[in-house]
Amino acid sequence: MLILYINVVFFGAVPFNNPIPTKSLNMDINRRNFLRKTAAASAGIGLATVIPSGVWAARVAPSDRINIAVIGCRNFGFKILRDHLDNEDTRCVAMCDVDEGVLNERAETIRKEYNQQPTLYSDFRKMLEQSDIDAVIIGTPDHWHCLNMVYCLQAGKDVYIEKPLANTIGECNIMVSAADRYNQIVQVGQQQRSNRAFRESIGLVRNGSLGKLRKVKIWGNFNYGLGTPFRDDEPVPEGVDYNMWLGPAPERPFNRSRFHGSWRHYWDYGGGLMSDWGVHLIDMGLWVNDLIDAPEEVMTFATNNSGQQRQRETFDTMTVVYPKKDYVISWEMTAGIQSGPWGKSYGVAFICDNGTVITDRHGYRVIPEWDGGTQSHKADATEISGIREAHPYHVRNFLDCIKSREKPVCPPSTARAAAIHVHVPNIAARTGESLLVWDDVNSRFTNSDKANELVTPSYRAPWKLPEITR
Ligand SMILES: NC(=O)c1ccc[n+]([C@@H]2O[C@H](COP(=O)([O-])OP(=O)(O)OC[C@H]3O[C@@H](n4cnc5c(N)ncnc54)[C@H](O)[C@@H]3O)[C@@H](O)[C@H]2O)c1
Structure with missing residues (x-):
């Protein structure tokens, strides 16, 4: 090899x-x-x-x-x-x-x-x-x-x-x-x-050397997704403007398990592991085919089966399938577990006819398919490691765009697509709908009234959902 x-x-x-x-x-x-x-x-x-x-x-x-x-x-x-x-x-x-x-x-x-x-x-x-x-x-x-x-x-x-x-x-x-x-x-x-590992591995898929893209298998397993240990409500700590922290979200008693950092596990403020890591990783499954569209159909299985009693509302175990025109994206998360496929707690596998590229933020590896006829691999086995996190590059791109007035690498229209891909499965999980069909033009689900209730939040007064007029 x-x-x-x-x-x-x-x-x-x-x-x-x-x-x-x-x-x-x-x-x-x-x-x-x-x-x-x-x-x-x-x-x-x-x-x-x-x-x-x-x-x-x-x-x-x-x-x-x-x-x-x-x-x-x-x-x-x-x-x-x-x-x-x-x-x-x-x-x-x-x-x-x-x-x-x-x-x-x-x-x-x-x-x-x-x-x-x-x-x-x-x-x-x-x-x-x-x-x-x-x-x-x-x-x-x-x-x-x-x-x-x-x-x-x-x-x-x-x-x-x-x-x-x-x-x-x-x-x-x-x-x-x-x-x-x-x-x-x-x-x-x-x-x-702005991450080199993802840019290069997506480049390998796009340049065709790995053959047709069949599937993007994505996973994210982390302990923190289980939430925090149970805590009692308590008085608002001195120096905290809790009313302003809640902002448009419903009024609730102060509880540290819903506050700094751990707000992620409550629907009023976040979407758990599904949205926290899912939005980064599922974004790669869209980017590989330059998709900036919302999903049309999403199949979701969500449950809480970790056995560890923690304080949260979001789900600990989810499997989601997004059928695309000529490939499929899948997302799997198991909160409370720190390992995953190919020994990685999170990652993206771009599965193509001639080989699979397994990528995380620090590198990627090509596992080629074997051709029985020619007795050779269908692609080169490549391994890259030691890549640094991408925040400084992403920030530099922003600063350059401030000066040039060009579009940065991740404008809201691009980010919206990834965000909808994580919100739909969370809505499915909350409403118990295993298949949701989204009509993006009319911004509604065609097959669930319950799900439609979760598309837009009701803001707590005096905050009002902004209205943008031309
Ligand atoms: N890009 C990444 O890799 C990445 C990693 C971690 C977090 N994040 C994102 O960063 C954001 C913050 O996450 P975090 O982990 O830093 O949360 P955090 O709870 O640690 O920090 C949030 C801060 O916002 C303050 N705050 C809340 N409401 C405010 C208001 N109205 N005005 C001013 N300050 C207010 C809080 O007091 C707190 O200091 C989230 O959207 C999260 O998804 C991104």
């Missing part, structure tokens, strides 16, 4: 519309990291008056600098903020969170490590009045995405919004309309579209 180990610095010449900057980007990122460390170290030894305040301005003309703000600072919003600030042409000018403790701690890190002094807010609407903000990172729980994004666009800001685009199909549709109407740059945080 011929095995080709391709050097990790090779970057496959895959004909995608938006090539990922590679070498120069790595150098920029490393240099910025160096500068950041230098600034922090200098501040620590009393050189603060020599280096700070002008350190970035000296290198990037103010007119070229992109002023960044963030809404939702605890986990991923903050990680993505750092990925922005690792670029020389950015500066953090504002941060917003409804948890004062989180906000102050994260702002302190920005001050120490980047020597920047963002203005702090607890209400994002107030923050959006700050006129020097160019772009906003949205790192709030999914139930806030639609309102956060529409307000940002209406305030004339470009947006990097975390995935999934929104927590319901109806909100996704509004967000696509808003992005068209307000004509700002919007990048959705489905960063696997």
